Amino acid sequence: MSSTQPVAELLQAATRPMEDARGMPPSVYTSAEFLERELETIFAKEWVCVGRAEGLANPGDYLTYDLAGQPVVVIRDKSGQLRAFSNVCLHRMSTIVEGTGNKRLLVCPYHAWTYDLEGRLRGAPFMTRTTGFCKENYALPQIRCEKWLGWIYITLDKDRPSVASALGELQRMIAPYQMENYVECFRETHVWDTNWKVLAENFMESYHLPVCHAATVGGHSRLEEMDCPPGLRAFNYHWITKEASLAIGNAHPDNTRLTGDWRKTTALITLYPSHLITLTPGYFWYLSLHPKGTGQVSMVFGGGLSPEFMADPRAEEYVASLKTLLDEVNAEDRGCTEKVFRGLNADAARAGHLSYLERPIYDFMQYIAERTAGFERSFPLAAE
Incomplete structure (x- = not known):
């Protein structure tokens, strides 16, 4: 398959309005030629x-x-x-x-x-x-x-604008957390048998939580509590405000920076192309993805605590409980995303309509279409 078919199918999907949106076509995930286009136009150009x-x-x-x-x-x-x-x-x-x-x-x-x-x-x-x-x-x-904000980024593009210039709006949005002061407690690398975009999309939507994560966080995930606004040029995001299942999911008693709902609000952020962050008042975890082929993705996986929980006498216990939970969540996500990639290769595979809870996937699709196929994204003037 040449990259012509995936590009045409992707452009057709990207032009649909959100109210009638479908996911990206299977060819965008399975075509080796399209992956080469992604490497050239995305990973060789963007900050990773x-x-x-x-x-x-x-x-x-x-x-x-x-x-x-x-x-x-x-x-x-x-x-x-x-x-x-x-x-x-x-x-x-x-x-x-x-x-x-x-x-x-x-x-x-x-x-x-x-x-x-x-x-x-x-x-x-x-x-x-x-x-x-x-x-x-x-x-x-x-x-x-x-x-x-504490993250290390690299790029092969000598002329790429700085990370800070692209993410200034996001920095303002999440400023109350003071993410730059969070401390990474573990970092690992893994390879899963799925397409990198399947895993990225899985992280950026919470629609799957009650089902895929029924044994872990699913029971604490109330879909009606989720706010999925339109994304911006360099990132998309959604919010969940709830009492967390882990003590570290809400603000520490010593945290005087966060007030009101901020003390129990989680931000789920996708920084294009492939940096995915769950940021809570007490901890963060993240993935950074890079394709190893159409059916494999290399994943940097890490997490850590806010400074207040790091200073707590029970910090080691909190880190251990976070790591245990995230290992279980990753095992569930791996099963789900590898099943999706197997399904994408079926002759009968067709992308269905998206839920409003999958708004970040729609924004991500338009980002991919812009980078690989020349699609022109548009944003409200206030969001530029």
């Missing part, structure tokens, strides 16, 4: 979240990430600055480091060419007889890296 800054607290702390086929290392340098580099040795082009950890130097595992935390070549064994070689001429190419 790789985790929280507190996860790289010390000089030499690093993490790795593959962005649109490009290996990247993000590291805290000796001065405390966050940097991102190409994770490819400048000698024979091996990748240099894997996973996460702490390094005093970045040493290539192939021939031990060695780089400092600022990306400069510091050692190259047995190169003294090579005419014209000068290690001062070698430095790992830098990748743009920015921090926003």
Whole structure:
């Protein structure tokens, strides 16, 4: 299948009004050619979240990430600055480091060419007889890296506007939480057998909670309490105001920043293309997604607590209960989203009408159509 069919079908779906909206067509999820278009027009261009800054607290702390086929290392340098580099040795082009950890130097595992935390070549064994070689001429190419409200973002696009310029409206909307002060307590990576957009859509709508999560959070999810307003250019969102099932879901007694309904309101945020956050008065959890093929998605999964719960003597207990719950929720989501991808590959698969509770999916569809197919989104003047 060429990308022509998915693009035409996507444009047809994106032009429907929300009141008569259907989901994205199956071909948008199953076409390898369309995925290549997504990698080129979305993941090679946009800001992508790789985790929280507190996860790289010390000089030499690093993490790795593959962005649109490009290996990247993000590291805290000796001065405390966050940097991102190409994770490819400048000698024979091996990748240099894997996973996460702490390094005093970045040493290539192939021939031990060695780089400092600022990306400069510091050692190259047995190169003294090579005419014209000068290690001062070698430095790992830098990748743009920015921090926003505690999150680390990277992009391959040298001309992309800053993260803060794109998310200023969101920052104002969620300012009462002071998310920048929340503390990440765990970060993991997983691979699920589904399309990245299926998992993104699953996170951004709460319509599925009573059914998919019947054994965990579903019984505490009252759909009539959810507010799903239209999204904005760089993100969509919805709100849930309720008494949480976990104590950490509501504001800590020592939290004097949040008042009224803010003390029991959860924000569910999708930052395009693939950073998904559940932000509560007491904790947050997030996913950052990247496709590994039409039927696989690489997922960074993490979570943590607000500063008041981190300062509580029971902080370790709260972290453990949060992690236990989220592991159970993830297991449920994995089952649901992998079933959806299997269904998308059926000859009889057709996208049905969306509920008003799936408004974020409609906005996400129009974002995908804009990036991959030239669809023109429109927004009220007040939301620009």
